[in-house]
Amino acid sequence: MNKLNDAVTYVKERMPREELKLETYITTDNLKQNKGGKENAISLPPSGNTFPAYSKNDILIGNIRPYLRKIWFADSSGGHSADVLNLRVNKGICPRFIYYNCFQNEFFDHMMKGSKGSKMPRGDKNQILTFPIPDYSYNYQQQIAKVLSDLDNKIEVNIKINMELEAMAKLIYDYWFVQFDFPNKNGKPYKSSGGKMVYNKELKLVIPEGWEVKPLTEEMDLQYGFPFSTKLFNEEENGVPVIRIRDIQNGSISYHSTEDVDEKYRLNKGDVLVGMDGNFHINYWNLENCYLNQRCLRIRSKSNSISEIQARYMIEPFIKAREKNVSRTTVGHLSAKDINDLKIIVAHPELQSKANKLFNSILKKIISSREENQRLGELRDWLLPMLMNGQIKVVQTEKDTLKELFPDVNLYAEVAALQFLDKKANSLSHGKTYIQKAMSHLKDIKREKRLKHIEFEEYHWGMFSKTVAKSIDSNPFLYQETTPNGKKVYKVKANKMKELITWMALQENQGFVKSVEELIALYQEPLIGNDIDRIELLNTVHRCMTKLNSDKLVDIRKEMQEWPMKENSYKNKAEKFTENETLHMIGFIKELLVK
Structure with a gap:
């Protein structure tokens, strides 16, 4: 076995602040928890002359609270904050092979063992480099990386499919429930074709005649989370999975609890979850047998109500506006009163039934893709340590030479x-x-x-x-x-x-x-x-x-x-x-x- 120190070096390159971009600026805030990659930054640093720089194929790791397991394999170049470590793989070694070594939970456990500080632990840069790396040939490193990359590529495909599905659902929602240009009896856009509109005092806007405005609490089945005791939280998967605010965005499970909890706090696939402190995350849930923690809200359709997708799109602008109005120096909170004040629009029965069928079909596909990603991720995480320690070997098969000689030429x-x-x-x-x-x-x-x-x-x-x-x-x-x-x-x-x-x-x-x-x-x-x-x-x-x-x-x-x-x-x-x-x-x- 070698050490990580034999395979990588810390990058010391820097770049001017003027060249930073939201799409490629990496901080511990936009590196996603539980090895979820990264998202675009929401702001750039207002001051400073130069910043650490990274290049394609570098490995970026969040160094604050390593237990959050933040890591990203760079597919571009850009800049990053000082709290992000940048590892560059030495020549003659497969970068993705080293990335997957660092992707293991054991690597982040190793970081935590050498970390300093209790409230905001930081990894020790020298200790991190002592993590053991298997000594394989370059070709075999590539083979291992390909097996794991193929699984990640399938996960990425499903993520992109879901993005398209959500964009499709949002487009339908905007046309029908924001612009009110749903198809009328003649198949033409209702409002644009002169459909009758009436003024609604509660919303202070005009809506189609025959539509209703209802409180969210009346239309949907709502449930606030259970006040689990943090003393009974464990990572050994004893008891029931507990879903906290930090788990909503990535659809992940961080802790279990052995505490007794009522079944009314149990989540179903397709439930809309809302975080009520800090960042008010909103997401659909896709895992079974999980229980909701306090300061989280669950929204679920009733038998004759609107769909979860429609409910989410209707309340999201108000919740995000509430989030933006919170001072940067304080932690935002959603109250029960905030939730009670939320209103939703219900179309006439025929159109609402059609919308529900469309949205429920899309949500079913989204949940199905997420479940497949869950299985693929579990398979990858199961294979990863065994490939690295040699318990499982990659078997290389011969190429299909007939297919190479006689390709099916079509476009x-x-x-x-x-x-x-x-x-x-x-x-x-x-x-x-x-x-x-x-x-x-x-x-x-x-x-x-x-x-x-x-x-x-x-x-x-x-x-x-x-x-x-x-x-x-x-x-x-x-x-x-x-x-x-x-x-x-x-x-x-x-x-x-x-x-x-x-x-x-x-x-x-x-x-x-x-x-x-x-x-x-x-x-x-x-x-x-x-x-x-x-x-x-x-x-x-x-x-x-x-x-x-x-x-x-x-x-x-x-x-x-x-x-x-x-x-x-x-x-x-x-x-x-x-x-x-x-x-x-x-x-x-x-x-x-x-x-």
Whole structure:
């Protein structure tokens, strides 16, 4: 066995305060407990000239109260606070292998043994480096890291799926219960189509006629937590799991208790939990046989009430506003009066029933993904120490050479991802010609590797690929729809949405997804403005420049004259696009290629 000291060094690099960003600034506040990674910082330090810096593949560890188990494997570069330790792995050692060594509970127990201070213990930097590390070859380190990373990648996929599901639920909620543009009897948005609205004195706003306003306490089943004695808390899992405020955000269990507790404090899957001290965390619960601690609130649907999702979205703005109004020098508290004052809106029975079915279906999927993540996390944590101490060996299998020699060439998911991301960014759906042009740009402008061997040829409206055409016509993710003006567009099937989002979230597809997002942003540039003709001009000029290896206007225009067309009596591309338009596009592409 080696020591951690043989594998890492503490990073001493620094960066100017002006270069700090919320997305990449790491403190003990935005490192998540129980090895939950990190979230974006909510503020940057107001003073100081320079700050500690980290780079991609560094290991960042919270050094205040090590028992909170805060750790993150950096996937970018940025800055961090002084209370975060930054370990950089030495050359010749697999960074993720060392990360997973530090990911073990035993590592944080080791930190606590050497920590100093009682109320706010801090790890001892020298003692931390004495943690034992197994002495494996570099190749075997990589194999262990891959086994564990594959599990973490699946967990990350589920997290991203849930983010999309919650975004979908929030979108429906905003349309129906904030903007009041739910579908009326004719399928049109209610308020925007002149639906009758009435003023409500309690909310001091207009709501649809026939809707009700009720106290939260009347509509939902509420229960405050039990006052467990902290003296009976234990980490040996004796007794029942106790859910405290700190557990709500991550859906974790920190302590058990042997104290007798009434069943009314027992939690169900899908309950909404609210922390009532400090940060007023709100989250859905997904674990069985857990009991709620004091200063926490449980919200549950009744048989004929609104759903938990709707209740959460209705009360969350008021609770967060209350949280913001608390002075930074004091700890915020939610009182029973605050809860009693909360009001919710109930739609007419037919619409409310429809909303409940939608929201309950989404919540069921969210809980299911979280449960799968719980199982995957438990499997990872069970495997981790045994892989490190050699109780379990990684067996390397032979590659499937037949699959490498005869790959199934289709771009079903890639084409569907293009349509999905464009719809998400611009609320637009497109037809075949747009897809062909965009895919050729992904190959030639974005240099997307997976399109390297896809052949494109000149067609009257732009670049065309038989492989792309096949991937559109027989695409299992898409269906064709005819717009009111007769245009045929492609959209992602609702029952294929989860599968597509899962595909996009896989690490191996992240590069392609990023290329598509960058291309969509490129199409939004002022010179193009998401105009299909501008995209065609980009397609045309770039093809000519590549084919001729020239950026001279006279050469490009001559080649455009040789490119025949079948549109609106234009004989060729040079007739459709003027010299001035072509010149501007040449400049745009040259600048683009420099970037």
